[in-house]
Amino acid sequence: MPLRRILGLAPWPVRRRVMRQMELRLLPHLPADRRLRAARRVVPLGPRRRLLPPAAEAPALRVRTAAARLEARRSLWSDPASVRRENLDRVVASLATAGIDWFRVPTESLTRTAVAVPESDRARVLAALEALTSAEVGRLEIAGRRDTTRLLRVCWPVTDHGGHLVYGTEYACDVELWRAADGRLSAPRPNPVADSIPAGEPATLAPEPVFGSFGVPGPLPRYRTREVFTMVSPDRVAFPVDAVYTWVDGADPAWFERKARALRDNGWVAASNGQTANRSRFASRDELRYSLRSLHAFAPWIRHVFLVTDDQVPAWLDLDRADLTVASHREIFGDTGRLPTFNSQAIESRLHRIPGLAEHFLYLNDDVFLGRPVPPEMFFTPGGLTRFFPSGARVDSSPRRPGDTPANSAGKNNRDLIRDTFGRVLTRKMKHTPHPSRRSVLAEIELRFADEVRATSEHQFRHPDDIALLSGLQQYYAYLTGRAAPGEIEYMYTDLADPSTPFRLARLLHNRNLDAFCLNDTDSPAALAGEQAALLAEFLPAYLPFPSRWELSTPRAGTMSASSTRRPVIARQATRHRLAERPLS
Numbered sequence: 001m002p003l004r005r006i007l008g009l010a011p012w013p014v015r016r017r018v019m020r021q022m023e024l025r026l027l028p029h030l031p032a033d034r035r036l037r038a039a040r041r042v043v044p045l046g047p048r049r050r051l052l053p054p055a056a057e058a059p060a061l062r063v064r065t066a067a068a069r070l071e072a073r074r075s076l077w078s079d080p081a082s083v084r085r086e087n088l089d090r091v092v093a094s095l096a097t098a099g100i101d102w103f104r105v106p107t108e109s110l111t112r113t114a115v116a117v118p119e120s121d122r123a124r125v126l127a128a129l130e131a132l133t134s135a136e137v138g139r140l141e142i143a144g145r146r147d148t149t150r151l152l153r154v155c156w157p158v159t160d161h162g163g164h165l166v167y168g169t170e171y172a173c174d175v176e177l178w179r180a181a182d183g184r185l186s187a188p189r190p191n192p193v194a195d196s197i198p199a200g201e202p203a204t205l206a207p208e209p210v211f212g213s214f215g216v217p218g219p220l221p222r223y224r225t226r227e228v229f230t231m232v233s234p235d236r237v238a239f240p241v242d243a244v245y246t247w248v249d250g251a252d253p254a255w256f257e258r259k260a261r262a263l264r265d266n267g268w269v270a271a272s273n274g275q276t277a278n279r280s281r282f283a284s285r286d287e288l289r290y291s292l293r294s295l296h297a298f299a300p301w302i303r304h305v306f307l308v309t310d311d312q313v314p315a316w317l318d319l320d321r322a323d324l325t326v327a328s329h330r331e332i333f334g335d336t337g338r339l340p341t342f343n344s345q346a347i348e349s350r351l352h353r354i355p356g357l358a359e360h361f362l363y364l365n366d367d368v369f370l371g372r373p374v375p376p377e378m379f380f381t382p383g384g385l386t387r388f389f390p391s392g393a394r395v396d397s398s399p400r401r402p403g404d405t406p407a408n409s410a411g412k413n414n415r416d417l418i419r420d421t422f423g424r425v426l427t428r429k430m431k432h433t434p435h436p437s438r439r440s441v442l443a444e445i446e447l448r449f450a451d452e453v454r455a456t457s458e459h460q461f462r463h464p465d466d467i468a469l470l471s472g473l474q475q476y477y478a479y480l481t482g483r484a485a486p487g488e489i490e491y492m493y494t495d496l497a498d499p500s501t502p503f504r505l506a507r508l509l510h511n512r513n514l515d516a517f518c519l520n521d522t523d524s525p526a527a528l529a530g531e532q533a534a535l536l537a538e539f540l541p542a543y544l545p546f547p548s549r550w551e552l553s554t555p556r557a558g559t560m561s562a563s564s565t566r567r568p569v570i571a572r573q574a575t576r577h578r579l580a581e582r583p584l585s
Contacts, residue, residue: 008044012510023503035499036531043502045509045538046164060137063163072157072166073137078546080373081216081300084171087155088113091173098128104223106192106211111171111373119177129154150177150188160545194228206230213301213375237376240303242361243295246347249284249312249559258340262460269461285533288366289316290540296548298370306354310340316555324550327354337457346457348470352442362434363470371514379436386436387487388475390428406462414473417449422480432493432518435470441478492517496532497524505539
């Protein structure tokens with residue numbers, strides 16, 4: 001039996017120990033050009049295999065999570081916010097049917113919901129929930145003894161058909177049994193607002209955003225609650241946040257011909273650093289599809305997605321989605337810059353010109369992925385400041401010189417602008433994470449450093465004079481003008497050519513303990529490029545098996561021109577949800 005299959009059958013502690021020994025003791029003895037291939041051939045990326053796989057039509061699957069082994073319903077389409085709402089709605093419907101009074105309360109958890117019921121109804125609540133969870137693949141957890149418990153946890157776990165990903169108790173509905181005494185109701189545990197309220201306070205209705213940011217997009221359901229819980233705390237982000245991606249299909253023949261013509265017109269590229277127009281910058285291995293899956297699953301609070309392309313549309317992208325806009329380079333460059341462009345730094349210098357883009361947005365490269373549910377407060381303060389995430393990597397302290405990589409040249413140019421403007425010297429790069437951004441700050445930078453921004457926009461390929469507006473300059477500029485603050489994010493960067501990457505991805509797939517990760521593609525020999533593509537093709541569907549709301553169920557034949565399906569880009573007026581409704585009559 002191959003070692004890979006043996007490891008796939010082994011319990012995780014055994015698998016982890018063996019993989020660690022291989023990574024440290026075996027790989028260093030192999031020729032460098034064989035290490036990635038060897039690692040990929042032996043490292044299983046997925047859950048523990050079964051000797052007898054389940055029947056294809058089996059509606060449920062026995063799966064193991066970090067917390068427990070449980071039964072989960074198999075599904076082709078799912079997402080955390082929908083599972084969370086379904087768990088809540090099932091619970092409150094059951095309580096209402098049983099005639100049990102309830103009201104929703106906020107929780108300290110980003111992903112769980114909670115409802116309060118009278119402690120005096122403990123027996124009736126237990127009976128209703130036990131009947132509900134036993135009828136389907138449900139799970140009821142009781143904290144402490146049955147006859148004294150004041151906290152129940154209810155969920156209906158969901159998994160994909162391969163059992164790679166489980167939406168389980170982390171999206172459960174908690175049922176709190178509140179105690180009545182001296183005219184007040186007291187909670188069994190703290191919550192963000194109040195754990196003791198007047199017993200006679202009237203019920204009211206409030207929409208989902210009152211209780212947290214991790215909700216399903218679309219029409220907002222309203223839930224019974226008490227007036228005190230409609231008061232939104234000052235540590236919550238209440239403004240809309242969009243997401244912006246840039247994407248290119250380097251295999252598109254029409255695009256490739258445009259690039260070839262541009263290279264002939266820019267003779268300086270041949271004598272520049274090899275990363276100025278290297279192949280890997282334009283390769284598409286379906287990363288965008290999976291990055292959007294991560295956004296859909298783990299940041300459902302995103303209002304709108306803008307995809308900026310050179311008139312290219314991925315075959316799988318659903319252009320009929322109202323919350324998706326494909327923006328052409330022509331739209332954002334207008335009469336500035338030089339098109340066609342193959343310079344990511346030039347494209348980034350125009351992103352704040354996207355019509356309809358919110359003031360606050362996240363900019364993501366397609367090799368950046370969210371790893372677990374995250375709140376908007378990770379990226380913005382409630383007052384509107386952007387957060388930034390400095391890396392441990394340093395900007396080279398030497399002056400700019402021939403042979404610098406485009407990234408290093410841009411970092412040094414950023415440093416010169418910050419030093420000349422503020423008398424400060426930036427030393428740290430930014431992590432490869434989503435970049436929180438503000439349109440007004442970027443527009444101000446364009447005015448203040450007009451010559452540098454204009455020059456960057458006019459370079460068709462990455463040039464030594466470029467600045468990195470989105471991934472370096474804006475963070476320090478906003479920080480030094482009082483509009484940004486350092487943030488914290490659990491994150492991993494790995495190079496797909498690194499032979500340790502398969503081991504890192506196996507650990508990530510098991511632990512799922514990162515807010516974000518970047519799978520960077522360096523320029524590698526053709527043999528390694530094939531291994532990298534195979535690695536992504538195995539890992540990404542295992543980590544993110546469920547399609548996003550922006551995917552077609554049946555993809556088109558291939559990449560198409562955006563101009564053939566152009567919809568007008570309409571500037572959308574930002575609106576705030578009403579956070580509370582009048583009391584019930």
